[in-house]
Structures are given as C-alpha cells and as structure tokens.
Amino acid sequence: MAEDVSGEKMIPYKIVLVDDSPFIRKITKDCLADERHVIVEAENGAEAREIIRMVRPDLIILDVELPDVNGIDLCAEIRADSSFRFTPIIILTSNYRLEQIVEGYQQGADDYITKDPFNPKEFELRVKARVQRTSTLREEATLDPLTGCSSRRVLFERLEDEFYRFHRYDQVFTLMICDLDDFKQVNDKFGHIAGDMVLKEFASFLKQSFRISEVVARYGGEEFAVLMPATDYEGAKKAALRWRYLWNAKNLMVPQYSGVLKITFCGGLTVVRNDDDNLTVVDRADGYLYEAKRSGKNAIFSDTGRMTQDGENYK
Numbered sequence: 001m002a003e004d005v006s007g008e009k010m011i012p013y014k015i016v017l018v019d020d021s022p023f024i025r026k027i028t029k030d031c032l033a034d035e036r037h038v039i040v041e042a043e044n045g046a047e048a049r050e051i052i053r054m055v056r057p058d059l060i061i062l063d064v065e066l067p068d069v070n071g072i073d074l075c076a077e078i079r080a081d082s083s084f085r086f087t088p089i090i091i092l093t094s095n096y097r098l099e100q101i102v103e104g105y106q107q108g109a110d111d112y113i114t115k116d117p118f119n120p121k122e123f124e125l126r127v128k129a130r131v132q133r134t135s136t137l138r139e140e141a142t143l144d145p146l147t148g149c150s151s152r153r154v155l156f157e158r159l160e161d162e163f164y165r166f167h168r169y170d171q172v173f174t175l176m177i178c179d180l181d182d183f184k185q186v187n188d189k190f191g192h193i194a195g196d197m198v199l200k201e202f203a204s205f206l207k208q209s210f211r212i213s214e215v216v217a218r219y220g221g222e223e224f225a226v227l228m229p230a231t232d233y234e235g236a237k238k239a240a241l242r243w244r245y246l247w248n249a250k251n252l253m254v255p256q257y258s259g260v261l262k263i264t265f266c267g268g269l270t271v272v273r274n275d276d277d278n279l280t281v282v283d284r285a286d287g288y289l290y291e292a293k294r295s296g297k298n299a300i301f302s303d304t305g306r307m308t309q310d311g312e313n314y315k
Contacts, residue, residue, distance in 0.1 A: 013038070016040050018042045019043070019063040021063075088131065089108060090112070092114075092115055093112060093114060094116050146200065149206070159227065166272050173271075174271050175225065179224075180265050183195065194256065198261075201252060202247075210239070213229055214227060248264060264297060266289055267289060267300040268284075268287065269301070269307070289301070
C-alpha cells in the first residue's frame with residue numbers, strides 16, 4: 001500500500017483499463033506502477049461491462065477503438081448508470097480529431113489523452129489528479145454527515161449490485177433494517193445534542209461490528225440498514241444476535257445525565273428471494289422491523305419469525 005509524504009498509509013485506487021492492445025496496456029500500467037494502483041484490465045467492451053460492475057473502480061481508462069464497441073458509445077453507456085456518475089473516465093485515442101473529442105465530452109468523458117505522442121509523466125499526473133478529486137467528491141456525496149455511515153442512496157446502489165450477483169452467480173445476500181427503541185424520549189429528555197451522540201455511538205458500533213465488505217447505511221432518522229453480501233440466513237442470524245447481545249451490554253453516557261443510559265433496538269432481517277427486487281426486499285425487512293416493534297421491542301424478526309438467543313423463549 002502506498003504512503004503519502006507524511007508517511008501515512010494510503011488506500012490504493014482501483015482503475016479499470018480497457019484497451020485491446022497488450023502493448024498499450026503494458027506501457028499504461030508501467031506509468032502507474034509507482035503509485036501502486038490496483039489495475040484491472042479488459043480487452044473489449046463485454047469484458048469491461050462485467051469488470052466495471054464487479055470492481056466499482058475509482059477511474060476508467062477507455063480506448064476509443066475496441067473490437068466489439070466504440071469506446072465513446074461505451075462511455076455513454078457507463079454514464080447512463082447512476083452508480084458511476086462520479087467515476088472519472090479518461091479516453092485514450094490515437095487520432096486527435098476535434099469532432100471526436102467534442103463527442104467524447106458530450107457523452108461523459110472527463111479527459112482525453114493521446115497515444116501518439118504519449119507522455120508518461122503527463123499521463124501519470126492526470127490520472128492522479130482525477131482519482132483524488134473524484135474520491136473526495138464521492139466521499140462527501142455518499143456519507144451521512146452526522147454518523148459517517150453510507151447514505152441511503154449508496155445502500156440502494158449496492159442493492160442493485162447484489163441483485164446482479166444473485167441473478168448472475170446465485171450469490172445470496174441478507175438485508176437488516178433496525179431502529180433504536182424509544183429514541184424520541186432521548187431527544188425529549190436530554191436534548192438533540194444527546195440524541196446525536198447516541199446516533200453516532202450506535203453507528204460506530206455498527207461499523208465496527210460488521211466486515212468492510214458489508215454496507216452500514218443510515219436509512220433515515222434513527223433507522224439504519226445493514227447489507228450483508230454473500231451471507232445466507234444462518235450466517236446473518238448469528239451476526240445479528242451477537243450484535244444485539246453486545247449492544248445491550250453497552251453503557252451509554254450522555255450530557256446532563258450522570259447515570260448510565262440503556263437503549264435497545266429492533267431489527268427486521270431477510271434473505272433475498274428469486275422474485276425480489278430492491279423495493280420488495282426492503283419492504284419485507286421493514287415489515288419484520290414493524291413486527292419486532294409490536295412484540296415489545298428489543299427484538300429481531302426475520303423470515304422464520306422471532307430470532308432468539310439460546311435459552312430465550314419465543315414470545
């Protein structure tokens with residue numbers, strides 16, 4: 001992993017390089033070798049579509065002349081997907097024609113670089129500038145400002161990705177929506193500053209409890225969602241119950257209150273089904289959450305009913 005000038009570790013950028021020439025791919029990769037980017041290659045448009053969907057790159061470098069598609073048409077296709085509206089696209093071309101450049105910008109390209117003549121240092125600087133700026137903008141647009149969790153928009157974008165993997169590779173995923181019990185009373189009794197502290201504490205606990213591949217999003221108000229890719233019901237159940245147990249054991253401290261505050265939560269958990277789409281899987285998890293609230297709170301309901309710890313009876 002690369003380091004910046006201060007010696008701090010930097011997360012490498014993910015770059016998809018689309019060009020049918022092995023020679024061009026090699027010299028392009030050599031230019032970026034010192035930056036230790038993660039570079040994934042594609043030789044044609046069909047490969048590029050699959051890889052871009054799976055990798056979710058920070059930058060796409062796209063040749064104009066591909067064997068199965070015009071690179072500018074592919075650029076427009078990528079831009080039409082809202083998941084990649086912040087992803088910079090650099091067009092590689094061997095023919096510096098003004099009308100082609102204008103068309104590329106109109107279809108969503110961010111920059112043009114010529115292969116002949118090719119300036120390695122210029123290429124390196126342009127790539128670095130694009131990915132750094134876009135990563136900053138993406139972070140600002142995709143994180144909830146209070147809790148640092150992913151936004152609701154990111155949740156639905158990732159749901160689309162997981163449905164793609166489910167239908168293409170039969171890879172199941174699980175979704176849980178949860179809600180803090182009686183949270184309004186915290187705001188009413190201790191004030192909104194205290195309420196914000198509780199939300200941030202809950203969000204931090206969630207993010208620490210799940211893997212980096214899982215999406216923890218603020219769904220709205222005191223509701224949060226956890227998307228667990230490649231996780232079946234039994235795996236999700238074990239994780240959810242462990243998380244509930246650890247949260248219930250946690251003591252919260254808030255301003256203007258000398259005692260220990262205990263806040264429970266309810267959850268609704270479901271595994272994807274063959275006839276699901278984004279809305280049906282979310283609605284089902286939300287319905288289970290409502291059942292958990294009606295049951296007396298501090299509970300998780302799922303596809304099989306109320307989920308319990310060992311030794312805990314069904315209500």
